[in-house]
Amino acid sequence: MALNVNIPVAPENEYYQIREIPGKGYGCIALQPIERGTRILEDDPLLIIPFAHYLKSDIEKAFAELTSEQKKLYLSLHSSHGQDPRKWPSKIADNIYPRERQRIEEQHAARTTDQPSLLSIFQTNCMEMKDGAAVFPQAARFNHCCNPNACFTWNDKIGKETIHIMNHVVAGDEITISYCDMIHDKPSRTYELKHYGFVCDCRACADESDETTxxxxxxxxxxxxxxxxxxxxxxxxxxxxxxxxxxxxxxxxxxxxxxxxxxxxxxxxxxxxxxxxxxxxxxxxxxxxxxxxxxxxxxxxxxxxxxxxxxxxxxxxxxxxxxxxxxxxxx
Ligand SMILES: [Zn+2]
CATH class of the missing domain: 1.25.40 (Serine Threonine Protein Phosphatase 5, Tetratricopeptide repeat)
Structure with a gap:
């Protein structure tokens, strides 16, 4: 039987598994109770963009240097293309430098066209790393929550992205990280999350008008x-x-x-x-x-x-x- 390469698999570990979550695609589900402070993942960067302008050509150049297995892994990651262009500003201010203008235009095209691209995958999955950004294929599998139970960090000493549990989880919980600044209010978070192409419905984003929530x-x-x-x-x-x-x-x-x-x-x-x-x-x-x-x-x-x-x-x-x-x- 042929394996379906589209189903993501977590690296061999005792803490979590990747499972399908209705309405959310895939997510990382805890296999056992996990205490605060547990490192559940050390992930190597797959595609690195050191200090650069994040132009389409930067991403394409880095992708071309990957092995065919790495390319397959990169292409299996989520892409937030196909977004409604009316939700994004259509004008760029006149005083923007040409290269910055090019970056904005390319990113806009990547998120609004109906096909995934190397750039749309990069935009959806990249994380900060030292002087630039990188795509970490396993860390990228964790979904967002404005009140997450895990946090991620680039560890320059070991050269890996790590994920640590910061709030106790029980078996069956989804393990989540925050893609935006945790102290930002709901309008700022909604804006930040638009880049990933979804509207958050976590408990911090529910109806604020009821004082008991x-x-x-x-x-x-x-x-x-x-x-x-x-x-x-x-x-x-x-x-x-x-x-x-x-x-x-x-x-x-x-x-x-x-x-x-x-x-x-x-x-x-x-x-x-x-x-x-x-x-x-x-x-x-x-x-x-x-x-x-x-x-x-x-x-x-x-x-x-x-x-x-x-x-x-x-x-x-x-x-x-x-x-x-x-x-x-x-x-
Ligand atoms: Zn939220």
Whole structure:
């Protein structure tokens, strides 16, 4: 019997299987309960577009260099072509550079024509990678949810895209990742997801008008998060010492951490918030609090990216520094 090459198969693993989901094509279904922090996939890039303009010719050139097996795998990935052109702007501003204009026109054609193309497959499946983007054939099989139970990251140390579980799943759950920024509101997410050719119907995208729903609570949390992010972002990073002097700065960061966790967002962003809380506490001389926040930062960082992630050692070094200072204080 001939194998049907169109049915995607997950790599040999104990965690999930690819199955058909009514109305959604294929999805990755958990085979067993999986705890937060479990790495369920390490995926090699199939087609890499290093820093480039993502023109049709860039994709075609990279595709031509693949083996015939790799080409078959690439062509088996989902494509979001055949979209209604009326849903997309038809004019390009006059001041756009010629090469950028060409990219916009090519991408527009790829998503609105009725045939899949190398470019439409790239647009639907590419993920950021170091200085460019790549298509990861297995990571690309995970569907989107605005409140996902998994997160993905490019790990430059091992040269692979990894997927980690960030919210406990039970056998039979679909494992999902978010294709857009988790703190964005529904209109922004709807716009971002248009590029993939679908309208999200997850529980965060359901009717927000009923105050008892998850969607309503989620919309409120994201609104507050965006507000707190605006208030704090210019005083983080290199200006954190300045931020530490502001009244309520640490409490604003702490509110953000709580909101992210309620939203189920245990991504690297949450790890950075805890690291910043720890740094602010260190500046203020509250080393006990700094230690608690640093422990959280290390735990979240490990759970969403793994201990082999390039910047993980920095988190450990910071925690060690706080502990050394604490030890010196003890009589
Ligand atoms: Zn959604």
């Amino acid at each position: 998850f969607a309503h609570e989620s919309a409120e949390r994201r609104f507050k998060l965006l507000e707190l992010d605006r208030e704090t972002k210019f005083l983080r990073g290199s200006r954190l010492n300045e931020g530490a002097k502001q009244e309520n700065f640490a409490s604003k960061l702490l509110q953000m951490a709580v909101l992210h966790q309620r939203e189920g967002d245990f991504t690297p962003r949450l790890a950075v918030i805890y690291l910043d809380i720890a740094l602010v506490c260190e500046v203020k001389g509250d080393l006990r609090m700094a230690e608690m926040a640093a422990v959280k930062a290390v735990e979240i960082k490990k759970n969403c990216q793994g201990t082999d992630f390039p910047t993980f050692a920095k988190y450990i070094d910071f925690l060690d520094r706080i502990r050394r200072k604490l030890a010196m204080q003890r009589p």
